[in-house]
Amino acid sequence: MTTADVSPRARAHPHLVPLWRGLVVYRVVALVAAVVNLVRFGGGWERPLLGLVVVAAMAVWTLVSSLRYLRFGDPATACADLVVTALATASTLLVDSPEHIAQGGPVITTVWSAGPVLALAVALGWRGGLVGSVVTVAVLFGVRRIVDGDLLFDAQLLVVAGLAVGLAADTMRRSVEQLRAAAALEAATAERERLARDIHDGVLQVLALVRRRGDELARTDGTAPAVELARLAGEQEVALRRLITSAPVPGPDGTVDLSSRLAGVVPAHASLAVPAEPVLLPAAVVDELAAVVREGAGNAAAHAGPGAGLWVLVEDDPQGVTVSLRDDGVGIPDGRLEQAASEGHLGVAGSMRGRVDALGGTITLHTAPGEGTEWEIVVPRAGTRSRRRTWSA
Amino acid sequence: MVRVMVVDDHPIWREGVARDLAERGVDVVATAPDGAAAVRIARAVRPDVVLMDLQLPELSGAEATAQVRAALPDTQVLVLSASTEHGDVLGAVRAGATGYLTKSAAMGELVDAVMRTAEGQAVFSPGLAGLVLGEYRRRETEAPDEPQLTPRETEVLRLVAKGLTARAIAARLTLSHRTVENHVQNSLRKLQLTNRVELTRYAIERGLDADE
Numbered sequence: 001m002t003t004a005d006v007s008p009r010a011r012a013h014p015h016l017v018p019l020w021r022g023l024v025v026y027r028v029v030a031l032v033a034a035v036v037n038l039v040r041f042g043g044g045w046e047r048p049l050l051g052l053v054v055v056a057a058m059a060v061w062t063l064v065s066s067l068r069y070l071r072f073g074d075p076a077t078a079c080a081d082l083v084v085t086a087l088a089t090a091s092t093l094l095v096d097s098p099e100h101i102a103q104g105g106p107v108i109t110t111v112w113s114a115g116p117v118l119a120l121a122v123a124l125g126w127r128g129g130l131v132g133s134v135v136t137v138a139v140l141f142g143v144r145r146i147v148d149g150d151l152l153f154d155a156q157l158l159v160v161a162g163l164a165v166g167l168a169a170d171t172m173r174r175s176v177e178q179l180r181a182a183a184a185l186e187a188a189t190a191e192r193e194r195l196a197r198d199i200h201d202g203v204l205q206v207l208a209l210v211r212r213r214g215d216e217l218a219r220t221d222g223t224a225p226a227v228e229l230a231r232l233a234g235e236q237e238v239a240l241r242r243l244i245t246s247a248p249v250p251g252p253d254g255t256v257d258l259s260s261r262l263a264g265v266v267p268a269h270a271s272l273a274v275p276a277e278p279v280l281l282p283a284a285v286v287d288e289l290a291a292v293v294r295e296g297a298g299n300a301a302a303h304a305g306p307g308a309g310l311w312v313l314v315e316d317d318p319q320g321v322t323v324s325l326r327d328d329g330v331g332i333p334d335g336r337l338e339q340a341a342s343e344g345h346l347g348v349a350g351s352m353r354g355r356v357d358a359l360g361g362t363i364t365l366h367t368a369p370g371e372g373t374e375w376e377i378v379v380p381r382a383g384t385r386s387r388r389r390t391w392s393a
Numbered sequence: 394m395v396r397v398m399v400v401d402d403h404p405i406w407r408e409g410v411a412r413d414l415a416e417r418g419v420d421v422v423a424t425a426p427d428g429a430a431a432v433r434i435a436r437a438v439r440p441d442v443v444l445m446d447l448q449l450p451e452l453s454g455a456e457a458t459a460q461v462r463a464a465l466p467d468t469q470v471l472v473l474s475a476s477t478e479h480g481d482v483l484g485a486v487r488a489g490a491t492g493y494l495t496k497s498a499a500m501g502e503l504v505d506a507v508m509r510t511a512e513g514q515a516v517f518s519p520g521l522a523g524l525v526l527g528e529y530r531r532r533e534t535e536a537p538d539e540p541q542l543t544p545r546e547t548e549v550l551r552l553v554a555k556g557l558t559a560r561a562i563a564a565r566l567t568l569s570h571r572t573v574e575n576h577v578q579n580s581l582r583k584l585q586l587t588n589r590v591e592l593t594r595y596a597i598e599r600g601l602d603a604d605e
Contacts (some may be wrong), residue, residue, distance in 0.1 A: 275527020
């Protein structure tokens with residue numbers, strides 16, 4: 001996976017700068033090798049003057065592209081580098097005689113020709129390195145026209161270098177992203193805790209007080225608005241308290257805490273009883289259980305009747321997690337669900353059952369007219385036991 | 394008349410609760426703004442019930458509970474908190490509190506709870522029952538040597554957590570009301586049995602964290 005920045009004016013990925021520096025050092029050293037090659041063999045070339053011009057151009061391009069790599073580290077410069085280098089390598093055909101080339105004389109660019117392979121690898125990851133090395137090998141073959149040991153050796157080196165540097169760049173990019181995500185999560189958690197403290201110290205206390213004073217007022221002069229006020233303040237207090245505790249606590253291996261998730265799902269007037277420790281389950285399972293509880297709570301709100309209470313209990317056993325959902329409303333008459341199903345209404349019960357079945361769990365319903373409804377959902381723990389956090393205050 | 398002490402670091406709340414209780418015939422003998430003061434004042438006035446907030450300066454509610462219970466075995470502690478931290482609540486119960494109410498509880502509920510606490514009864518909300526059940530489940534796997542719940546106690550606690558009243562539980566399990574109360578109380582007592590060991594560990598942990 002490459003996430004290269006394609007904007008030419010973008011700044012170099014800061015964490016890749018060491019790789020770019022290494023590349024620049026390599027190119028300068030390789031340029032020296034090309035100059036040495038010119039000095040040693042230039043006299044025997046067909047057009048030594050042209051050779052001098054090409055090497056001078058290589059020096060200028062080394063300076064220009066190196067500056068760009070250090071500043072922008074962009075794929076566009078790397079691609080341009082590939083083209084310029086290919087042309088410089090191809091110019092060997094004009095500079096040197098075909099016989100000398102065929103005898104195995106070095107190309108004018110020497111090891112300098114590997115520069116764009118490494119540049120593409122740093123800029124675009126292993127794919128860039130692979131493409132760069134294949135193009136460079138093709139150009140070398142175009143100049144030499146024979147497949148000999150030297151060419152194969154060069155090809156091997158180029159491909160391996162392109163892939164290795166590319167993979168290194170990919171790994172650096174990825175780990176930086178992970179680091180950044182972890183830092184963001186930590187910052188978000190710290191901010192949430194700070195907010196929770198503030199809310200706890202201020203708003204929650206006042207809401208609780210309004211609730212109490214409202215009750216008081218309702219008792220002394222029996223006004224309906226006071227009752228309403230007290231109820232609303234009480235509900236908001238509970239809702240707010242749940243909100244500040246309900247940001248999902250991510251566990252190890254992509255698991256999520258079911259308790260804090262349910263806190264955001266269960267209505268404010270309902271009771272939510274959970275263990276002190278996080279109930280860690282795979283995120284997908286938590287999503288489904290939250291959906292089941294939401295449906296059950298919605299159903300209770302619609303059918304249990306006015307003033308009915310709702311209680312949710314979460315229990316965490318080595319074998320599985322049990323979620324109980326109870327209301328003390330009017331209940332469901334015997335056979336009503338079967339009747340609905342036979343009439344083709346899948347309904348809430350069918351939907352809840354379907355979700356729980358898909359999780360490999362069981363769902364049971366106890367109900368009778370006047371006795372409310374009580375769902376019990378058991379989802380097995382797949383394989384290993386959840387890692388428990390030791391309790392501390 | 395029941396003698397009560399109110400511990401809370403929020404003055405508005407503390408005075409409000411004290412006044413409300415007094416209006417309902419509860420004798421509020423003292424108030425305290427932090428955990429250390431709570432322990433000190435409780436030793437002097439010996440209240441029947443301490444109404445304890447959890448997030449207190451100086452000494453946490455759980456620690457203050459432990460110290461009050463250690464110094465005054467006849468004084469009961471009822472936790473009244475807006476605490477969002479489950480561990481804090483459980484810590485207070487293990488330290489010897491016999492009941493827990495959230496601050497959103499209605500006044501009538503609170504007075505009733507204070508009376509029941511004074512009589513030595515446990516005041517169990519469904520939320521607290523869930524925490525206690527979870528704590529025993531943890532013990533089953535991690536500390537099998539410590540006292541566990543009997544199947545009957547588990548059954549009763551589960552029904553409390555599902556919002557059934559003691560009367561409804563008695564009817565459902567065909568037990569007497571008194572027996573149901575006993576089961577609930579036993580479940581708390583067994584949590585507090587390992588008190589001394591737990592407390593030392595707790596105090597050390599808190600002591601180490603105190604600089605934060």
